[in-house]
Amino acid sequence: MALKSQPIIVNIGPQHPSTHGVFRLRVAFDGEVVQDVEPIFGYLHRGSEKLAEERTYTQIVTLTDRLDYLASMTNNQAYVLAVEKLAGIEPPERAKYVRVLIAELMRIASHLMATGFFINDIGAFATPLMYCFREREKILDMFEMCCGARITYNYMRVGGVSHDLPEEFYPALRSFMAEMPARIDEYEELLTENEILVARTKNVGVISPEKAINCSISGPVLRASGVKWDLRKADPYEVYDQMQFDIPTGAAGDCYDRYKVRIEEMRQSLRIVRQCMDRMPSGPVLARAPSLVRAPVGAEAYGHIESPKGELGFYLVSDGGISPYRCKIRSPSYINLTALRDMLLGWKLADLIVIFGSIDINMGEVDR
Amino acid sequence: MDIIYNIFAILEKGIVDGLTPSLGAAVALAVMAFIKVFLVANVGLIMVMVFIYMERRVLGRFQVRIGPNRVGPGGILQPLADAVKIMIKEDIVPKAADRLIFNLAPVMVFVPVMLVFAVIPFGVGVAGGQKYYMSVADLDIGILYVLAVTSLGEIAVLMAGWSSNNKFALFGAMRAAAQLVSYEVPLVLAVVGVVIVAGSLSLTKIVEAQAVPFIFMQPLGFVIFITAVSAELNRTPFDLLEAESELVTGYHVEYSGMKFGMFYLAEYLSAFAFSAIISTLFLGGWQGPILPSYVWLLIKILFVFFVFIWVRATLPRVRIDQVMALAWKFLLPLALINIGVTAVEALLWPTFPWFLAPVNIVIGVLAVWAMAAAFRSVWEPQWKPARLAATPVGG
C-alpha cells in the first residue's frame, strides 16, 4: 500500500549563503528529493535598460559595469562593440589588443571566483576559495594600475580604451604570468582527483547537448555538454581571429565537466594573454570620435562577445540623439537560468546547491 | 624532579590521608572525588577555549590568512569574547516551537559529553609507593561506558531539530538521526579490536598494554575509528548536519544566546573528549620519554585535533546517501575483517608480540585497497534521477 505523503515546500530564500546573490528558489521536496522548482528573481532589478535611454553613450559604460559586477571589463567590451557597430567608429589596432588582453585577464579572474565559490558550496570550507582569491587579488591590482578601480572599472570607451597601460603594468603582468600556471596546477592537484569531489559532481546535473542548444545556453555550461561553440572562434571580434587557442569541451555535461572546462579555459586565456603581449603594436588607444556620440536615425546594432558566463549581447537602436532609443541586454546568466528546472528535478537538496553553483549565475546580470 | 611527575598523586594522597582522621574514610574519598570532578570539569571547559582558538588560527594558516589576532595578545582572548557575546545575546524562542523540548535539547546535548570525562586517565603518578591514576573514576568497563554515554547526545539533536518548527532544522535533524546512529556501529566494532589486544575494557589497562602503540598494532581499527569519530563529531567531511552552505546551520538554526552556546560548547567538548579517547586507545595515552605524563597526553590530544582541522581544511562535504553507503558498505565490512584477523592473532599469539604490528599494517593496507576497489562501483553510482511527474509548487 503506497503511503500518502505531502511534499514539503522550502523557500531557499533571497538571503542564503549559497545563492550567489539575491535569488529565491521555492522547492518542493519529498524527503530529500526535489520534486518541483520555482525560481523567483528580480530582487536586484535596477532598471538598467530604461536608465540607458536617458544617458549618453559614454555614460552608459558606467551602467554596464554593474551588470555582471564580477566581470565588468567584458560587459564594457560588449557594449562598446555594439556602439562602434552602430555609429561606425573603428578603434585603433593597439586598442583592440589592449581590450583582448584585459578581457582575458578578466576571464581568468571570473573563473577563479566561480571555481572558488563552487568548491565552497560543496563544502571544502573556504580553503580553495582563499587560494583562488589570492590570485584574483593580483589581477585586480593590475586593473587598478590601469584604471584606478578594482571592481567597477569604467575603462573602455567608444573607440578604444580610456588610458594606455601604465609602465608598472608590464612587470606585474610578467610576474603574474610566470607564477599562474603553477597555481592552476596546484588547484588541480588539490581538487581534480579528490574522490569526494568526484563523487559529488560526476553525473550530477547532466544536461544533454540537444537540450542545451534548445534552451539557448551558452558559455562553459554549453561547452561542458560537448557542443564546441565559442563566439571567439565562431564570430571573431577584435583580434581573436589572429590568436591561437583551443576550446575545451567536456563529454558528459555534468558539474565535474563544467569545473574542468573552467580550469582549462583559464589556461587558454593565459595563452592568449601571452600572444597579446608579444604582438601588441604601438599607437593611440582611443579613436578620434566625438565625446557625445551620435548614430544615424533608425540604426540598429547587436554587439556580442563571449563573456566568462556565456554570450553577452547588447542590442542598440538609435534615434539620432546622444542617447540610444532602446538598449536591450542579452545576459547569459538569465538565459542559462531558464534551464535550471530541468537540471534540478529528481536530485537531492545537496545536489541542488552544487548544480546551481556550477552554472555560475550572477544576479546582477539576471535582474539588470 | 619526581615531584613534577607525581604532583597530582601526591596531592591526592595528601588530601585523602589528611581528611580521613577527622571525617572518616568514606567522606574523605567523597571530598576527593568532588575535587577531582571540579578540576576535570574546569580543565575541560578551559581546553575548549584553547581548541576554539587553535581551530580558528590553524584553519586560517591553512588558508594563507591570519586567524583572529586582535583580542588580547595574539588573539588568545578571542574565545572569551565569543563566550561573552553568546551569553549576552537575547534568547529567542519561536512562537510555534515546542517549548519543553526546545529548552531541554541543549542540556541533553551537553550533559553526556561531560560525563565522558569521568573515565579518561589524564596521567599517572606514584605517591607513597602506590600508583595513582589521574582519572575521576577508573571504571572496569571504561570504554563501554564512554560508548554508551555518547549515544545519548544523538536524541538531543533530533529533539532540537523537531522542536524548532523550521523545515531547515528538520532536514538537519533527519540527516542527523541517520548519520549519527549509522556511525555508532563501526565505532563500536573498531574498539572491539583494541579490547581484544589489550584484554580489558578499562581505559587505564588499555594504556598500560600499549608497549607498541595500538596505531601500529591495529592500523585498520585506527582508520575506521577516526573516520567514525569524524562523523560522530559532525566535522567535515561529514558536517552535513550543519552544512552552512545548504541548510544554514541545520538543527540549531533557531537557537540563540546561551542555548546556542551550549550546542557550540558541546561540539568542541566532544571533540576534546574524542581526541582524548583516540589518544588513549591508539596513541599510547600518557606514555612518553621525558616529559610528565599529563603533558604527553595533552600533546597527543592537540596533535589529534590538528589532524581533524587539517582534514576540515581540505576535504569537501559528502552527500547523505554517500555517508550512509560509506558507513554500511565500506566501514562495517572492514571492521568485521579487523575483528576476525585480531581474533585469529589472539588465538595464535596471545601476548601480541611486536612483529604483529607490521603484519597488521600490511593486512590493513591490503584490506582497505581491496574494499575501496570493490566499493568504488558502489560509491560512484551511475544512477539517473527519477523522472518524476512534477507536482506544481503552487501559490
Add this chain to the structure above:
Amino acid sequence: MYGLGILKGMVVTLRHLFKKPFTVEYPEQQVPRSSRFRGYEFVWYEDRCTGCASCAKFCPLGIIRIETSTEQDPGVGGKYKLEKFDIDTGRCMFCALCVEACPYDALFMGSKFERGSYSRAGLVVHKEDLNKGEKKPSVYYRPHLEAAGYHNEKELSSREVGRW
C-alpha cells in the same frame, strides 16, 4: 589507488601551512595604491575653474551642483565666479567622468578613501571643503602628471597641476 586524490590534496594544504599569510593587517599596514587610484575624494583648484559646468553635464548621476554669480559678466575668455560647487559624495559612484570632462584641469580625483560621516548630509562636499582639502591629486586621466612621475608625494599648486 583509490584514496590518493584525498592524500594529494592534504599535502597541498599542508604546504600552505608554512607559507607566509597573504593578509594585510589594516590599519597598521596599508595596501599600496596605484598612482591612478580613483579615491573617494575630489581635489579642486578654484583659480583654474571657469564655471563651465562640463563636469555637472557629464556626471551620469547629476550630483554636481554649480551655481555661478549673476552679478558680473565674465566676458570673452573670462571666468564665472562660483557661488556654490556641491558634490554629493554619498551618491557618487566615483566613475571620474567629471574629471575626464574638465577642459581646464581644475578637477581631479583624490587618493584617500577613509571618509566616514555620521549623516548623509555630512557626505555632501561644499566649495569651502574642497578649498580646504589637501591638494594631492590622483593622476587619473592626467597624462602630464603621470609623465612627470607624480605619486601623491607633495601638494601641487594650481600652476604645477595643469597643462595650461
